[in-house]
Amino acid sequence: MSDAGRFLRILSQSAKAVRSYTLRTVFCLVSVAFGIASITLIVAATEGAYQKAFEIVARFGPDSLLVFGGGEEARATGRRQKTITLDDIDAVRDAFSTAYLVVPMTAMRDVPVSYRNRKYQSLVIGSTSDYSRVWTWPVVQGSDFTDDDVRGLRNVGLIGQFLASELFGDEDPVGKTILIKRIPVKIVGVLSERGTTPTGERLDDRVIIPISTIMRKLQNETTYVSAMRIRFLDRENLYAHVEELRTFLRARHKLPTEEPDDFTTVSPREITKFLVALTGSLVAFLGITGVIALVVAGFVIANLFLLSVRERTQEIGIRRAAGAKRRDIMFQFLGESVLITTLGGLAGFALAFASSKLLTSVAEFPIHFSSKAFVVGMVLSWAVGIGFGLQPANRAANLKPIEAIKG
Amino acid sequence: MPICILEDIKKTYRMGDIDVMVLRGVNLLVERGEFIAIMGASGSGKTTLVNIIGCLDVPTSGRYILADREVSRLSDDELSVIRNEHIGFVFQNFYLLPYATVLENVLLPSLYVEKSKDDFVKRAHDLLAIVGLRERTKFKPSQLSGGEQQRVAIARALINDPDIILTDEPTGQLDSKTAGEIMDLLVQMHDRGKTIILITHDPNVAKYANRIVTMKDGVIV
Ligand SMILES: Nc1ncnc2c1ncn2[C@@H]1O[C@H](COP(=O)(O)OP(=O)(O)OP(=O)(O)O)[C@@H](O)[C@H]1O
Ligand SMILES: [Mg+2]
Numbered sequence: 001m002s003d004a005g006r007f008l009r010i011l012s013q014s015a016k017a018v019r020s021y022t023l024r025t026v027f028c029l030v031s032v033a034f035g036i037a038s039i040t041l042i043v044a045a046t047e048g049a050y051q052k053a054f055e056i057v058a059r060f061g062p063d064s065l066l067v068f069g070g071g072e073e074a075r076a077t078g079r080r081q082k083t084i085t086l087d088d089i090d091a092v093r094d095a096f097s098t099a100y101l102v103v104p105m106t107a108m109r110d111v112p113v114s115y116r117n118r119k120y121q122s123l124v125i126g127s128t129s130d131y132s133r134v135w136t137w138p139v140v141q142g143s144d145f146t147d148d149d150v151r152g153l154r155n156v157g158l159i160g161q162f163l164a165s166e167l168f169g170d171e172d173p174v175g176k177t178i179l180i181k182r183i184p185v186k187i188v189g190v191l192s193e194r195g196t197t198p199t200g201e202r203l204d205d206r207v208i209i210p211i212s213t214i215m216r217k218l219q220n221e222t223t224y225v226s227a228m229r230i231r232f233l234d235r236e237n238l239y240a241h242v243e244e245l246r247t248f249l250r251a252r253h254k255l256p257t258e259e260p261d262d263f264t265t266v267s268p269r270e271i272t273k274f275l276v277a278l279t280g281s282l283v284a285f286l287g288i289t290g291v292i293a294l295v296v297a298g299f300v301i302a303n304l305f306l307l308s309v310r311e312r313t314q315e316i317g318i319r320r321a322a323g324a325k326r327r328d329i330m331f332q333f334l335g336e337s338v339l340i341t342t343l344g345g346l347a348g349f350a351l352a353f354a355s356s357k358l359l360t361s362v363a364e365f366p367i368h369f370s371s372k373a374f375v376v377g378m379v380l381s382w383a384v385g386i387g388f389g390l391q392p393a394n395r396a397a398n399l400k401p402i403e404a405i406k407g
Numbered sequence: 408m409p410i411c412i413l414e415d416i417k418k419t420y421r422m423g424d425i426d427v428m429v430l431r432g433v434n435l436l437v438e439r440g441e442f443i444a445i446m447g448a449s450g451s452g453k454t455t456l457v458n459i460i461g462c463l464d465v466p467t468s469g470r471y472i473l474a475d476r477e478v479s480r481l482s483d484d485e486l487s488v489i490r491n492e493h494i495g496f497v498f499q500n501f502y503l504l505p506y507a508t509v510l511e512n513v514l515l516p517s518l519y520v521e522k523s524k525d526d527f528v529k530r531a532h533d534l535l536a537i538v539g540l541r542e543r544t545k546f547k548p549s550q551l552s553g554g555e556q557q558r559v560a561i562a563r564a565l566i567n568d569p570d571i572i573l574t575d576e577p578t579g580q581l582d583s584k585t586a587g588e589i590m591d592l593l594v595q596m597h598d599r600g601k602t603i604i605l606i607t608h609d610p611n612v613a614k615y616a617n618r619i620v621t622m623k624d625g626v627i628v
Contacts, residue, residue: 009518020506318502321463323491323519323567325484401463405502 010328014335018343024304025340031297032344032384033351036377038290040352041359042283043373048366049279056275057268059194061136063235065242066266067249068227073260082224083262088252089228095248096241101231103127103134104211108218113207115167115178122163123206124180126214126225132158132191134229142174142189150210153217157185161193162204178207183217185209242267279366294380297344298388301337305392309333316396317405330397337389338382345381349374408475410570410602411437411460416469416479418455418625429455430466431625439570442594442603444613447622453606454575456622460604461494461573462486474570491519495564495601497574501556503548503563509535510544513562520567527566534562538592554585561592565601572596575606583611590615 018025060066070081086104093102106126113122125131129147132139145156157178164173164187173187185207194203215221232241242265249263309316316329324332356367418430429452437443445453458464459471462478465486471479474493481489495516503512510531517527535541538558548556557577564572572593578586586609594615597603607613620627 006519013518016506016511314502315504318504319515319519320487321461321490321496322516322563323487325487325519328519402458405463405498 006328007331010331011335011339014332014339017332017336018339021308024308025343028297028301028304028337028340029344029347031293031300032341032381033347035290035292035294035297035384036345036348036381037351037355038286038293039380040349040369040373040377041356041367042286042290043376044352044356044367044369045279045283045286045365047370047372048368049275051368052366053272053275056197056271059136060268060271061231062268063232063238064134064268065230065232065238065245066227067230067245068264068266069224069262070264071260071262072264081262082226083253084225084228084249085223086225087223088249089225091252092228092230092245092248096230096232096244098233098237099230099241100233101130101134101229103130103229104225105131105227105229106211106214106219106221106225107227108214111180111218113163113167113178113180115176118167120163120166124214124218125206125208126211126218127208128211131208134231137194138192139189140192141172142187145188145210150212153212154210155183155185155213155217156188156209158189158191158208159187160191160204160206162202163207164190166205180207180209181218183213185213238267239269294384297341298384301341301384302388302391305333305337305389306395309392309396312396313399313404314406316399317401317403320399320401321405326397329399330393333393333396334386334389337393338385341381341385341389342378345377348381349377352377408439409436410439410441410474411435411604412470412472413460414470414472416456416459416466416471418452418459418464419467429625430459432469433622433625433627435620435627437571437602437604440597440600440602441618442597442605442616444605444607444616444619445622446607446610446613446619449608451622452625453622457573457575457604457606460571461496462489487519488521491516491521491567493570495567495569495572497557497560497564497572497577499576499579501548501553501560501580503556503559505548507547508544509540509546509548509551509559512548512559513566515563516567531562531566534565535559537595538562552585553580554588557581557585557589558592561589561596565596569601571602571604573604576608577605578607578609578612586612 067084069083089102089104093099104127108124110121111124113120128150129145132144139158145158149156159173167173167178168176173190175187177184177186191204196202211225232238245265246261250261253262255262319329353369356369359365360367413433413435416430416433417428419426419428433456445456447453459466462473466479469479470477473489478486478489504515513531513534514527532544535544538561540555540558540562543551543555548559551559574593577593578589581589590612593603593605605612605616613619622628
């Protein structure tokens with residue numbers, strides 16, 4: 001209606017002033033841009049972290065648990081304890097009816113692996129023919145090893161893609177025999193590519209052989225394994241199972257009540273916690289910077305606008321004489337501050353986008369820009385524009401026409 | 408009906424503890440289409456009176472009827488509407504917006520009209536042609552001479568087709584030749600039917616008016 005027309009006419013006056021008072025515009029705009037940039041980055045980083053967490057949990061398996069030998073303390077001090085036995089694993093399989101996969105694993109790090117004259121230090125894992133299934137990690141070339149391979153202590157293995165290219169280059173690894181320490185192992189299959197964890201660990205740098213083979217031939221071990229991985233049919237009860245499993249294993253290990261656990265359970269929840277902690281430091285830093293920057297921007301706006309109102313008293317008088325109402329003056333000055341902060345918000349978003357490219361290229365940091373980050377940035381810039389523009393606009397509106405016109 | 412009826416208008420300013428009465432009961436009738444000059448010594452209350460006539464200020468007491476409407480007790484918003492519809496101001500110091508072009512300055516009062524239906528841009532061009540600034544529409548005020556700026560101000564005062572043009576020393580900043588040109592323009596507007604109320608100290612300026620009233624110590628004598 002005509003009111004909307006009036007509003008638009010006044011807004012166009014705001015736009016003219018924003019264009020004309022360049023210095024004021026630039027100062028306000030830049031200070032808002034920095035604040036909005038940091039805050040947009042936070043939103044994008046938090047979203048990125050959650051997305052990454054979901055991805056990692058999905059990969060880890062939302063229905064899965066991983067139980068390591070050794071309590072929290074032992075793991076924290078770097079001492080690896082072997083407390084989980086093959087019998088534990090059989091017992092868990094029997095006791096938990098919804099555990100459809102219970103798979104033992106034993107890991108050896110930095111083991112010399114070679115093919116002809118190429119050598120590499122890699123991670124060797126012993127497991128069963130269920131390894132690929134329990135990690136949802138398909139064999140993309142060749143085939144999995146079998147139960148017979150495990151029962152027969154055969155020297156067969158699956159290889160990760162990174163190690164495969166280190167040892168074989170462009171050659172097809174399937175059917176070739178590598179040496180793990182002095183044991184010849186025939187590669188029967190290649191695992192799909194998994195990439196790198198947020199901590200920089202190469203997941204594709206590994207070789208998987210039957211658990212029986214690793215225990216007898218590389219470790220001279222009959223009883224203990226490093227870990228077990230369990231998948232449940234009823235993922236909704238996962239955290240109940242964590243407790244049941246704990247009681248079950250404590251009983252089997254005959255731990256007195258005062259003794260801490262001699263094993264550690266990793267669930268999707270732990271993984272999320274870890275990731276949130278990783279992101280948390282950046283969020284905290286940017287959060288503080290962003291809030292400070294926005295408050296500073298707010299004060300810059302409030303002061304420059306008060307100055308502007310003083311400088312433009314006569315303009316206000318002329319407008320009032322020409323028939324502008326108080327609220328027309330109010331809208332004009334608020335319009336000026338909101339237009340500037342909107343531009344500042346857009347500039348901030350662009351700045352955040354550019355610096356996120358830098359961040360992700362320097363450190364592989366999960367940042368995800370969505371409409372949410374944009375909306376948060378815009379809403380905040382409007383809030384700053386209105387919040388800190390209000391007082392100067394009010395002062396302008398409350399000037400008496402006869403006083404104002406005298407200048 | 409006269410366009411302005413002022414009855415016993417008083418205006419008191421409070422200065423610290425004491426009230427200073429600046430207008431002491433002004434009675435004045437201005438007929439539609441009159442060209443009236445208000446003269447009087449400095450401090451006699453001319454500007455104070457004209458501010459009330461122009462609805463920039465309200466009297467402390469008394470009645471003021473403008474275009475058949477009692478306006479002495481209106482709210483700030485209502486006074487804004489009255490100014491917008493009935494009054495065109497021309498000030499001594501031109502008072503153009505420095506960041507707006509000539510055309511935008513002329514259009515200023517049209518921004519605040521309640522029900523916009525006229526083609527103000529065309530009107531502004533016509534008025535600029537009348538005041539002799541057809542070629543200057545895109546200039547900024549700083550690129551114009553004082554006389555040209557006052558012409559822009561006159562065009563601005565006319566954009567909403569007001570009943571009254573109120574002007575306080577319109578030639579105060581101009582040399583006598585330019586002042587004559589500005590006065591000729593005001594006469595031209597008067598000939599087109601506008602009521603003109605002019606304040607001046609200068610008898611040469613006052614003689615353009617049909618009627619001269621003199622103020623002394625807050626009353627018309
Ligand atoms: N806001 C105010 N507060 C107090 N006193 C005021 C105020 N405005 C005007 N006055 C006083 O009122 C008196 C009349 O002032 P006004 O401006 O109306 O005079 P004037 O006739 O226009 O004078 P001049 O010819 O110098 O312009 C002066 O004594 C002035 O000091
Ligand atoms: Mg005066």
